[in-house]
Amino acid sequence: MAAVIEARGLTRHFGGLRAVDGVDFSLEHGEIHGLIGPNGAGKTTFVSLLSGRIPVQSGTISLNGEDITHLPAHLRVRKGVAYTFQITSVYPRLSVFDNVALAAQSRGAGDVPAEVAQALGRVGMTGLDGAQAGTLSYGHQRLLEVAMGLALRPVILILDEPTQGLASGEIDGFKALIRSLVPQTTILLIEHNMDVVMDLADRITVLNFGQVLAVGAPDQIRANKAVQDAYLGGDHAAG
Numbered sequence: 001m002a003a004v005i006e007a008r009g010l011t012r013h014f015g016g017l018r019a020v021d022g023v024d025f026s027l028e029h030g031e032i033h034g035l036i037g038p039n040g041a042g043k044t045t046f047v048s049l050l051s052g053r054i055p056v057q058s059g060t061i062s063l064n065g066e067d068i069t070h071l072p073a074h075l076r077v078r079k080g081v082a083y084t085f086q087i088t089s090v091y092p093r094l095s096v097f098d099n100v101a102l103a104a105q106s107r108g109a110g111d112v113p114a115e116v117a118q119a120l121g122r123v124g125m126t127g128l129d130g131a132q133a134g135t136l137s138y139g140h141q142r143l144l145e146v147a148m149g150l151a152l153r154p155v156i157l158i159l160d161e162p163t164q165g166l167a168s169g170e171i172d173g174f175k176a177l178i179r180s181l182v183p184q185t186t187i188l189l190i191e192h193n194m195d196v197v198m199d200l201a202d203r204i205t206v207l208n209f210g211q212v213l214a215v216g217a218p219d220q221i222r223a224n225k226a227v228q229d230a231y232l233g234g235d236h237a238a239g
């Protein structure tokens with residue numbers, strides 16, 4: 001399989017804190033790739049480096065073979081790297097339609113209403129266009145966030161803790177949604193819910209203290225002693 005994103009020696013320290021410390025990583029075309037690790041392991045910092053939200057200190061990132069290490073975030077979005085934030089980033093006072101329309105417009109979509117309808121359809125929110133975003137249930141707000149990500153027509157969709165705060169009944173629908181997005185869209189999923197990540201991911205990267213502890217299929221990760229000791233074995237609160 002071909003790598004869509006390839007990071008080599010990616011590094012970001014905050015003072016003496018090695019948040020991301022020499023990470024090699026590859027995201028393969030059409031896969032669902034889980035990113036896990038204890039709280040503070042560097043997951044959010046790592047995807048912020050990939051998306052250009054924070055600058056890289058050293059190392060390189062390439063997208064389909066092109067060096068994007070120093071490309072500004074908005075230009076990475078144009079090239080198809082979309083990152084939905086950990087905190088719901090919808091505009092609560094705007095309608096569902098307008099929220100998705102803003103995302104579609106930002107990438108210069110031609111037929112905005114059609115794009116909005118398509119994105120809302122994919123997340124199962126057809127008919128909710130006129131609702132004020134802030135009045136939606138939490139689960140629907142998370143789906144709206146994904147619809148906004150999809151309206152960017154991403155090559156890669158980075159989801160940061162998408163199931164956080166969802167009711168257990170909503171999680172199955174969310175998993176089905178993520179599965180429906182591949183292989184057209186490649187998914188990088190930061191997820192604390194082990195059932196979700198083990199069930200969804202083709203491969204998982206485990207970060208610990210800013211470094212890669214293991215990469216492999218879910219079964220390999222589950223069986224990995226170092227991963228069990230650092231993360232899976234203990235009593236880790238969702239963060």
Ligand SMILES: Nc1ncnc2c1ncn2[C@@H]1O[C@H](COP(=O)(O)OP(=O)(O)OP(=O)(O)O)[C@@H](O)[C@H]1O
Nearest residue numbers: 014017019037038039040041042043044045046239
């Ligand atoms: N802007 C910043 N300034 C200083 N330290 C930071 C900054 N951003 C993150 N850190 C620190 O870097 C480390 C990695 O944080 P990060 O949020 O990337 O971890 P994480 O694996 O996403 O954690 P969680 O699972 O709790 O979301 C933490 O110790 C955090 O406190």
